[in-house]
Amino acid sequence: MIQISDLTFSWPGQSKPTLDIANLSIPKGERLFLHGPSGSGKSTLLGLLAGIQIPQKGSIKMLDQELGKLSDTKRDRFRADHIGTIFQNFNLLPYLSPVENVMLGCNFSKRRVEKLRLSNTTAQHQANTLLEELGIDAQTRSRSVGELSIGQQQRVAAARAFIGQPELIIADEPTSALDADNRDVFINQLFEQATHYQATILFVSHDASLAHLFNRKVSLLDINGAAL
Numbered sequence: 196m197i198q199i200s201d202l203t204f205s206w207p208g209q210s211k212p213t214l215d216i217a218n219l220s221i222p223k224g225e226r227l228f229l230h231g232p233s234g235s236g237k238s239t240l241l242g243l244l245a246g247i248q249i250p251q252k253g254s255i256k257m258l259d260q261e262l263g264k265l266s267d268t269k270r271d272r273f274r275a276d277h278i279g280t281i282f283q284n285f286n287l288l289p290y291l292s293p294v295e296n297v298m299l300g301c302n303f304s305k306r307r308v309e310k311l312r313l314s315n316t317t318a319q320h321q322a323n324t325l326l327e328e329l330g331i332d333a334q335t336r337s338r339s340v341g342e343l344s345i346g347q348q349q350r351v352a353a354a355r356a357f358i359g360q361p362e363l364i365i366a367d368e369p370t371s372a373l374d375a376d377n378r379d380v381f382i383n384q385l386f387e388q389a390t391h392y393q394a395t396i397l398f399v400s401h402d403a404s405l406a407h408l409f410n411r412k413v414s415l416l417d418i419n420g421a422a423l
Contacts, residue, residue: 196363196395197221197244198262201253203421213239214317215421216253219413223362226386226396228406231415239397240415241367244397245278246270258362276306279356279394283368285348289341293331293351296340297322307359318358325354328391345372349381357388364389366398370405382408398403 199219203352214236221227240247243255247270249263256262258277262270279300287296288323301307303319311318326336329350335343340351349369356364365383370378382398382405389396398409408411 203252228409228412275304279361285352
């Protein structure tokens with residue numbers, strides 16, 4: 196799914212690289228827990244994986260496509276087609292319903308819409324299905340997102356990431372506002388959807404107590420030579 200080789204990235208004005216990763220491989224279907232303290236480069240790495248930034252040295256291959264060799268427009272399209280993201284602050288539109296928010300995941304990707312068509316379904320139907328599977332009932336789906344609890348908003352954000360079956364789900368500190376019981380419930384729901392839609396999960400958090408739930412855990416401090 197992802198192969199990082201000899202990656203170096205520095206922000207302007209820095210005396211040493213933010214990231215210096217010799218090798219990181221993430222197979223398709225893996226559920227990887229990536230952790231590290233604040234300032235360890237987690238956000239920078241996610242920006243590189245999403246194609247928002249490109250490395251100064253080395254390569255990032257995703258689905259056998261080297262991201263650094265794509266134009267800005269093609270990287271944007273690749274991200275929309277192949278990556279679903281669950282943001283720490285969810286990035287939902289509060290005045291829209293849960294279904295409308297989830298459908299936004301298809302707005303910038305013809306590929307996702309085409310995958311839905313080939314599955315004989317629509318964005319609206321899959322949005323309702325995903326929300327139901329994640330515990331958002333029909334009555335709640337008729338409300339605006341701004342009226343929902345934090346846990347409900349989190350599940351809406353997860354449904355939006357999965358719609359149209361992107362191959363990679365990046366979850367960026369998505370459980371930071373939840374208590375321990377609700378964190379575990381949400382992660383198990385995430386795994387169920389990943390299994391159903393055959394998605395790879397990259398779960399990023401500073402909370403190492405969650406690591407035991409995943410196939411593999413990687414410390415950014417261990418793989419990032421710039422942080423050693």
